[in-house]
Amino acid sequence: MSRPSAPRTRNSPRWSPTSNCAVSSNSPEPASMHSTELAFDIVSPVDGRKLATVPYAGAAETERALQRAQAAAPAWRGLALERRLAALEGFVVAMEARRAEFAERVLWQIGRPQQFADELGRVRARWDETRRLAPALLGEVELGPGDGIRRWLRREPKGVALGICAWNYPVAMAAEMATTALAAGNVFVLKHAPQTALIADLMADAADAAGLPDGVFQALHLSHSAVARLLSQRRFHAVQFIGSERGGREVLAAAGAGLVAAGLELGGKDAAYVRADADLDWTAQQLVEGAYSNSGQSCCSVERIYVERSVYPRFVDAFVDRARGLRLDHPLKSPDLGPVVSAAAAARIRDEVAAAIAAGARSAMPGHRAGELAGQGAYLSPDVLLDVDASMAIAREESFGPVVALAPVESDAQALAAINDSRFGLTASVWTRDLDAAAELVGAIEAGTVFVNRCDHADLYLPWGGTKASGLGRIGGNATFDEWTECKSVHVRAAGRS
Known part of the structure; x- marks a missing residue:
């Protein structure tokens, strides 16, 4: 597989975490409260300092990214499963090589204590289970009564998939989204929460280092209005959202307008x-x-x-x-x-x-x-x-x-x-x-x-999801690929038979 010919995300903004333990009692509000349609600020809850100002992807950048995804989709879908899994193993290894950087970004972007900030152990465990399950869950399943007609089910990728990830477990959840969607044969665009946008950029760096083909994995800093527009226009074929009930309802409404398959993992009480x-x-x-x-x-x-x-x-x-x-x-x-x-x-x-x-x-x-x-x-x-x-x-x-x-x-x-x-x-x-x-x-x-x-x-071994206002659909376990694939029924009768 060739090295990517184009960046998977815009150049990452500069950021300067500090080990100073002073705290401002007038810490600014989070990034989502300091945003326009042009850019947003990432403000650390640790000490109230601005870590970065991140520009939203403009219309031209977004269109280029979607065209790269569409161009990459046929070859990635056609790649043998074992080759896709091998490529994604390289992606996970590249993320593991950046373990300290991921943990540092988790600490400063959401304030998690340093002894809990490393999520790569969860990423590895989840990926190993996904890789183990993939041949059986993505393979063809023969059905029927043995009446001379061959019937089977195929799992096929949906196409260009969008993952919208929450900030609270920003590495593990985004990596699970990406690796399962990609293993199923989709190409994948990650839109991370503004508060943890720097996690998405580091994942794109790992994808580059792993040599994933151009357009297969991309990170885009999309505004809410851009997400709604793209879903309603069916520029994506599947979306998985992890976040608030309100955000989930907004995503579902936009996806419904475009008849885009939507999985929602929302909140709870x-x-x-x-x-x-x-x-x-x-x-x-x-x-x-x-x-x-x-x-x-x-x-x-x-x-x-x-x-x-x-x-x-x-x-x-x-x-x-x-x-x-x-x-x-x-x-x-x-x-x-x-x-x-x-x-x-x-x-x-x-x-x-x-x-x-x-x-x-x-x-x-x-x-x-x-x-x-x-x-x-x-x-x-x-x-x-x-x-x-x-x-x-x-x-x-x-x-x-x-x-x-x-x-x-x-x-x-x-x-x-x-x-x-x-x-x-x-x-x-x-x-x-x-x-x-x-x-x-x-x-x-x-x-x-x-x-x-x-x-x-x-x-790791059971499907995950909620009822009522806690979401739609399931991820993980024997439902690992349900949100990322279409189930195709195939019915074959020999020619000339009545």
């Missing part, structure tokens, strides 16, 4: 139910991690916890004790928690907590400061809310931050009703020693994934 027979100390430890890892900025973060009333006081004490032990600090100091993605996000979460308290909720950790930086810019201490009822916005809307609501319930039936009383349905978890009781709840919970004695985990 994920709930856990702790039964009286659970190991309370261990469960509290697990749920603290599930609620506050990545500063609560995961689509499957636990945001609601229902506890059987007989053990509710003991569980609250155990949970709050562990939450108080979390340390908030500058990401370079390896704390448990770093800042949330922006000062604006921190202010929004504080306002939601204040509104809940004004409506009758109470904090189990009033005045708690998890570190010296708490309250400055994007640095937000973890919180636990009690006496939250279903009428409060914080019980209904995705918080996407380090806050969780606890409430007692009288029975499995009441817990089930509370879990399902949400327009979201991404994940839920049940914590119990009674696996028979858990099995009954699993069957009734309205969610794409139900865990028993686990939470906040995207399993």
Whole structure:
């Protein structure tokens, strides 16, 4: 395969991360709040400094990129599967060679502590599983009763695929999108979240280093209006979106106008139910991690916890004790928690907590400061809310931050009703020693994934996706290629037979 003849993205903007641990208490709002149709700023939540100003792709640049993709599509689609997989192995290896650079960009663009900033382990594990599954899932499947007619199913690529990736796991999610779409025979355009646009540029560098053919993988910094226009004009044949419910609805509307196949992995208001027979100390430890890892900025973060009333006081004490032990600090100091993605996000979460308290909720950790930086810019201490009822916005809307609501319930039936009383349905978890009781709840919970004695985990071996407002479609497991392929039915009868 030849080296690319054209760049996969515009020249990456210069950026200068700093090891200075000072923090501005007046950190600017995130990139999306400092943008026009011409460019956007990337502002670090770590210290409020501008990392880069990134120009949006103009009409001419976008058209050139789409023409390169269209030109590359037939040869890439026609390449034998084993050769595509070998080329993509090279892409993943090139990303691994840039491990430190990816981790640095994660730390400064979203504020994740340095010991958690490397996502290449997840990239490797996911790619190895995708490569293992590809021959079986992309191969032909024979069907039929053996009546002399040959019938089979083929999986064929959709064509030019668009991936729109969220910022919260910016390397792992973008790499999974790209490698699965490409393995299926599509050519791929990545539009990353503005806050993590520099991740897309580094992925394009890795694609160049791996020698992927020109037009097969490209990164484009597209505006929202450009995405809507291109989807409605069917310049893409498939789109996979990871992000907010509002963003997903906008993508779906534009894709619908162009009859573009759309997969959506959206948000959640994920709930856990702790039964009286659970190991309370261990469960509290697990749920603290599930609620506050990545500063609560995961689509499957636990945001609601229902506890059987007989053990509710003991569980609250155990949970709050562990939450108080979390340390908030500058990401370079390896704390448990770093800042949330922006000062604006921190202010929004504080306002939601204040509104809940004004409506009758109470904090189990009033005045708690998890570190010296708490309250400055994007640095937000973890919180636990009690006496939250279903009428409060914080019980209904995705918080996407380090806050969780606890409430007692009288029975499995009441817990089930509370879990399902949400327009979201991404994940839920049940914590119990009674696996028979858990099995009954699993069957009734309205969610794409139900865990028993686990939470906040995207399993490598199972499909992932949500119900209700948490999304459309599935990725991963035996659904790895579903969003990126068309299923063609083939029916062959020998000539001259009746």
